[in-house]
Amino acid sequence: RMQAFGFKTLTVEDGNDIEAISQAIETAKEDCSAPYFITIKTQIGYGVPKKMGSASAHGEPLGEENIKEMRKFLNWEEEEPFLVPKEVYAHYDALVEEKKTSYSAWEELRAKYENAYPECYAKYCAYHNPGSAAALLQEEKLWTAVEKPEAPRASSGEVIQILKDLVPNLFGGSADLAPSTKTEMKGEGFYSPENPLGKNIHFGVRELAMAGIANGILLHGGLRSYVATFFVFSDYVKPMARLAALMGLPQIYVLTHDSIGVGEDGPTHEPIEQLAMLRSTPNFRVFRPCDRQETAAAWFSALSSTDCPTAIVLSRQNLPQYCKDGRDALKGAYILSGGEEEPELILMATGSEVELAEEAAKVLRGEGRAVRVVSMPSLEVFALQSPEYQEKVLPKSCRKRISIEALSTFGWGKYVGFEGKSIGLD
Known part of the structure; x- marks a missing residue:
């Protein structure tokens, strides 16, 4: 084999x-x-x-x-139990000295390389600097709004085409689903023995191996890797994603076709419990954006992470553009509409269900109700915000809350409370 x-x-x-x-x-x-x-x-x-x-x-x-x-x-x-003989200590002491010599030789080589190839060395340093993504916050083309409806998976594809030039060490691929997940970096070629500079990689139909290989790439350093597949197949990715969380690797998982809206493939391809599975993983962040701006925020957050993996969960169907500035989504949740007055009802939603929340709010406002819509692309990131910001978005005084998500409702109880309701698939 x-x-x-x-x-x-x-x-x-x-x-x-x-x-x-x-x-x-x-x-x-x-x-x-x-x-x-x-x-x-x-x-x-x-x-x-x-x-x-x-x-x-x-x-x-x-x-x-x-x-x-x-x-x-x-x-x-x-x-004597657990005894380490003196000979073993002596052997390891000798190894330490040997490694010190090797490290000194490497440092000497690095200094020579820096002097001989300053431009290449600057790239080398940038590729190994986990904080280099911060500059993306000022790149206006990353945050350029679109007017027409667009599927978040397509939005992600457009964002990737922008990022391939802004993040030259980006390297990724899919489990034989690049056309569907929209994750190919156009014009960058595919990695192979004949083309070692290719930025895309054919992983084949093997999600577990794909995620393991990507972990190895990050552990080596120098490249920012991402992997992609259908969201329902995150079950196969999970063991390696869990290891990435344990190791503090900022791995990026692009997971598309994220709900019962996937189309004609039926229940085998309709994720239900997968979102709860990833959200319940310690040191793991999930973004489920509703449009282009939130998708850009998801990618920025993922690339800015230095010690935590991120899943970007994307819908297949076209969705309206609601978010005016994706940087609002960087706090995990924000007031999308109805923030002018104290709410009597708060509708919370992610991804494709933000549209449903907005449409429901319109009807209720027509009846004279004070309704607030909160888009919550990342529950984990929102949980990291200050108590003051959380109170501003979800005031404790409003106990009538509804979460809307076309997946398992597991995990929403923290935000809807005893008087709230979760609408989903259980």
Whole structure:
């Protein structure tokens, strides 16, 4: 299988043969023509005579007697638990000195590169500076409004075409869905051995691997990666997205076709519980924008993050343009309409349901009701705002609140309260 992927493969028959493992790694490092996959065959419970080859070596404590037998098998003469011999300390001290020498050599090379290629070095520094996205806030073309209805997935596609020039180290792809997710950077080519400067990548229909590869790209540094698929397939992305959250990686997930409005594919492609799944993940932010301006805000927030992944959840269908300035959405929620007076009812919505909230508000205002519409593209970002701002948007004095979202209502209770109501799909 790995050979079919284009890997070169090596096999170490004995997983306890340290020299053989070391040799395999050195062989792989010396050959840069292709990635290597090293298979190392091991035996579970090796070293514990009564447990070798048994699953019980994995799922339960060894016990004092088995530990004694293991010491004897491995010729370990020390009996004190958790003892680190002086020889081990000496070995690691030598390694530290060796690494210091290597680091000094690297620093010398870096200084020479800086002097010889100042322009390239400036790019190198910018690519490794997580705060470089802040300048995007002043880029007016990123915040240019559009008048006609537009699908947020298409809005994201337009934003990406702007960002590819403003963020030259942007690098991304999809799980074989670029035309549908609108995530290809036009004119930038696709990454391959023949085109190593291509900014797009064909991940193939394998969301888990795609998300894992993207984590590796961020861990290496220098590139800002994003990945894309249909929102319902975020189930396959989740394990790697959770690891990104645990590691504090500012990964970007573009997830389109975000509700029952996806079209003819039916229930298998209609996400319901996925939004609640991502929102409930610690150190993870979700944006579900309603139009072009909010989509630009979602991308800006994602690129500005240094220690937290972001999912940009986008609708397939065309939607009206409501947000006047996307920078309002950078606080996660804001008053879209009805902010002139104290509200007797607050309608909260995200994404495609902002339109429903606005239309409902028009009807109710026609009946003389004081109705406020709050667009809440990111509940997580709103939760980070000051108590004063939260009170301004959602005053405690107004206990009649309704959330509207064509997905699971899980998580909205915090904002609708006991006297409110959540309209969604449960």
